[in-house]
Amino acid sequence: MYRTMVTHILWKLVLSTSSALVAFGCWKLGERVWHTLRSSLRTLPGPRGTSWLYGNLKDTFSAENSVLHEQWVGQYGTTLKYKGLFFSDRLFTMDTRALNHVLTHSSDYQKPSQVRYNLARIVGEGVLFVEGAQHRQQRRIMNPAFGPAQIRTLTDIFFSKSIKLRDVWSTMTVSEHAARIDVMPWLSKMTLDVIGLAGFNYEFNALNATDTPNELNQAFSVMFSASQQISILPKLKAWIPLLRWIPSDRDRKIDAAQNTMGRIGSQLLHNAKAAVISSLSAKKGDFIEKSSLQGRDLLGLLVRANMATDIPENQRLSDEDVLAQVPTFLVAGHETTSMATTWALYALCLRPDIQTKLREELLTVETETPSMDELVALPYLEAVVRETLRLHAPVPSTIRIAMKDDILPVDTPFTDKYGVVHNGIKISKGDPIFIPILAINRSEAIWGTDAKEFNPDRWASLPEATSQVPGVWGHLMTFLGGPRACIGYRFSLVEYVCRSLPFYFHR
């Protein structure tokens, strides 16, 4: 009797929970359909969705690079719409003026809540995650740590890890002059070592092949592989908060990795604070001037900047905020930089003539650890770096959502599907806007007819249209633009050029 009652109650619970979930799902779906029907995007031309669930998303994921986007632009013009999840409309525009408006009005065009949920799970609530006033506050305190002067002080770390990798690779030769090396995992290990030391004064020792990966390395691998998985439950959880209570193996692993990162991060933060305090007492100073601070790793600099007496109390970051930057820097600065170098090696392998020219320039440098000034004086190296980051941008796209109704100004008027010409794109609150980083970097309209070719010489004289690209660096979208542009772009560029020398110096 008692068992029957318990079973009955359990069944009721399961049924009512499932009904609540189905009702919530229907409501969310209804909300989407309603938004799609009333959004101005519905009048734009564009491809038909190929799946009711994924719209055109699977097509774009399986297409190589920005090929499908370029096809759409050829067919429908520079401004169009395509289908996202549950058949919703997304704006796609190659118009640099419209994109500039979106990027410079970062409070009106924020990351979608689903993206933020995933970011919070993987990297925590650091500068990649926060929006609005909180984002401005975090950037204000963090920007100096990524300034040119600070990054210069890190070059010996970049060089020492490059030399280490070169020496590891030297032992892998299969004959006197040849080797077959899968470079990507090695470059990934090297970047992890670099970001560990330069970011937090932490030694990952990833390049020491004989060591078993340390605790933080393992936690980071779990986080990183979780962020790469494309499966339906995590996607639904991002959309429907009610589903988040459903336990999963992935969630358990992420929770455990987060705990490890939190524990080690707290220790690193504690060490960074202790170092600042001891450097203060060594100087016998009573207060810290922001301008007079010197330090090396990013976390140390951030802690110093945050403790500076010329920053008002109410503008400082909490320990929790500072801690959230540890996984943020790891995830944002690790694979991106190693992918960029992998692409550079690939591009150079396909063009031995460019390789020879670059090698000749690098061999004019007398040492394998030159100063920044010596590096900056290498124009062909700079052109190769720019060209790789143009043609093979490691982050090919991103997305924003409109926080209010708006009109995006355009350079090129466009025609809607009813034949009406428009001089601005009408945006409704909640419309998703795709930012086509790679497609802009490879656009023939901007870069000329050889836009898809690897040609470092193009940087000697760029087409006029490139000056319209709203990127923070080099007329490129690679590091994005506006207040949410990549904070680590100088770090990554200097790491990138420092990497090339030890390899070429191996005469």
Ligand code: HEM
């Ligand atoms: C080639 C290397 C890199 C590329 C291509 C790259 C690209 C990008 C892009 C496209 C964004 C904007 C993402 C979005 O808002 O949707 C971004 C943001 C960011 N990146 Fe990088 N990044 C690189 C290296 C780094 C490094 C080395 C670090 C740190 C050490 C870093 C830290 C960040 C952070 C913290 C943000 C968030 C900035 C904000 O929202 O205010 N990145 N990066």
